[in-house]
Amino acid sequence: MKNFIVKNYKYFLAGIIIGLVALALTLMGNPQNMGFCIACFLRDIAGSTGMHSAAIVQYFRPEIVGIVLGAFVISVIRKDFKPTGGSAPVTRFVLGVAVMVGALIFLGCPLRMVLRIGGGDMNAVIGLLGFIAGIGVGAIFLNKGFTLKRSYDLPLLEGAIAPASSAFLFILFLAAPFLFVFSESGPGSMHAPIWAALIGGLIVGIVGQRLRVCFVGGIRDSIMFRQFQMIYPFIMVIVTMIIGNLINGTFNFGFENQPVAHTDWLWNFLGLFIVGWGSTFLGGCPFRQLVLAGSGNSDSTITVIGMIVGAAMAHNFGLASSAAGVTTNGMIAGGICIAVILIIGLLNRKKVA
Amino acid sequence: MMKIDARGLSCPEPLLMLKNGLKKNKENEEVELVLSCQNALENCTRYAEGQGYKVTLEKDGEDYKLLMKKD
Numbered sequence: 324m325k326n327f328i329v330k331n332y333k334y335f336l337a338g339i340i341i342g343l344v345a346l347a348l349t350l351m352g353n354p355q356n357m358g359f360c361i362a363c364f365l366r367d368i369a370g371s372t373g374m375h376s377a378a379i380v381q382y383f384r385p386e387i388v389g390i391v392l393g394a395f396v397i398s399v400i401r402k403d404f405k406p407t408g409g410s411a412p413v414t415r416f417v418l419g420v421a422v423m424v425g426a427l428i429f430l431g432c433p434l435r436m437v438l439r440i441g442g443g444d445m446n447a448v449i450g451l452l453g454f455i456a457g458i459g460v461g462a463i464f465l466n467k468g469f470t471l472k473r474s475y476d477l478p479l480l481e482g483a484i485a486p487a488s489s490a491f492l493f494i495l496f497l498a499a500p501f502l503f504v505f506s507e508s509g510p511g512s513m514h515a516p517i518w519a520a521l522i523g524g525l526i527v528g529i530v531g532q533r534l535r536v537c538f539v540g541g542i543r544d545s546i547m548f549r550q551f552q553m554i555y556p557f558i559m560v561i562v563t564m565i566i567g568n569l570i571n572g573t574f575n576f577g578f579e580n581q582p583v584a585h586t587d588w589l590w591n592f593l594g595l596f597i598v599g600w601g602s603t604f605l606g607g608c609p610f611r612q613l614v615l616a617g618s619g620n621s622d623s624t625i626t627v628i629g630m631i632v633g634a635a636m637a638h639n640f641g642l643a644s645s646a647a648g649v650t651t652n653g654m655i656a657g658g659i660c661i662a663v664i665l666i667i668g669l670l671n672r673k674k675v676a
Numbered sequence: 677m678m679k680i681d682a683r684g685l686s687c688p689e690p691l692l693m694l695k696n697g698l699k700k701n702k703e704n705e706e707v708e709l710v711l712s713c714q715n716a717l718e719n720c721t722r723y724a725e726g727q728g729y730k731v732t733l734e735k736d737g738e739d740y741k742l743l744m745k746k747d
Contacts (some may be wrong), residue, residue, distance in 0.1 A: 470689060473685050474712075535715050540687065544719070548688070606686050
């Protein structure tokens with residue numbers, strides 16, 4: 324037991340820190356159960372930069388910049404920063420789009436799923452079942468030889484573009500806010516103070532980079548290799564959120580009247596099924612992709628750009644769900660995403676010797 | 677000696693290749709795994725040690741070379 328704690332305390336601590344930062348950001352103004360949500364925040368940024376015009380979800384989220392820059396700074400300090408890429412970038416872009424569409428059908432990335440569960444939102448538990456199922460299907464393909472082929476070392480600049488452009492956009496947001504669009508009502512209008520959001524992102528980016536926190540990897544490695552250490556942050560975020568929400572009086576158990584959520588169980592399941600399957604092919608959840616983008620991985624940068632474009636598409640074409648439920652267009656798009664991921668899975672197998 | 681080349685591949689592929697390789701290693705040959713991904717390095721070391729191998733790490737230019745041996 325003692326040995327277990329000594330070996331794994333870091334992973335428990337990571338979950339507690341992420342949970343506490345999420346709680347703090349919610350208390351300071353972020354929407355309920357949305358201290359962090361990579362999908363929602365990339366979507367808000369897409370809106371804020373005019374890529375979609377859904378009036379209630381437009382804000383330049385400094386958390387995203389913080390995560391990328393936190394991962395960048397710590398990876399440079401720890402000599403982990405390594406510009407690599409070239410592993411099927413266009414396929415990764417397409418998977419990024421699909422993952423985002425799935426996340427916006429559910430209303431949250433895997434990180435927000437965990438925060439929602441910790442807030443008592445049982446719709447997210449249905450989502451978790453879909454998420455695990457999606458990772459399970461992805462694991463079957465991996466065992467059958469699925470691969471997006473290897474990446475290569477790239478010039479320094481290639482890896483530096485993601486953190487540099489994040490920093491540039493953030494400075495632009497501070498210096499010339501009139502260039503951006505900001506929601507006046509709805510989730511986009513609810514946000515923590517800029518510096519709190521940036522610092523929160525930096526902390527979570529650093530923790531995520533050092534301990535390689537990934538909400539897909541934990542479940543995947545448990546299924547495929549019986550390696551469980553990445554599950555611990557996952558569990559500890561939920562525990563921290565439950566305790567924090569109980570203290571704060573914001574724990575709301577059940578299916579009905581959950582913040583920024585809908586109760587269509589089938590599409591809560593399928594939305595995160597798409598996210599789980601697509602992210603398994605990508606090698607990490609949306610949060611992990613952001614951290615890797617900050618650490619020099621240009622394949623992950625392309626994936627993040629795919630997710631931003633996917634978010635714009637989801638709102639321009641009416642695919643994203645809302646508290647009112649799933650849209651017909653969203654259901655059709657969900658079906659297309661599953662078909663596209665299946666095709667990518669079938670056409671990227673190497674012979675297992 | 678069994679050689680596994682997982683250079684440029686990221687999680688979980690190197691570990692998967694190692695797992696499949698070790699499964700076939702009935703004669704307890706020495707196994708050499710070359711990889712570039714640092715995350716996979718930790719996972720693979722842990723996995724091989726869990727399977728009863730002694731693991732030594734060498735730096736091979738930009739890549740890592742893990743030598744795994746069973747007594």
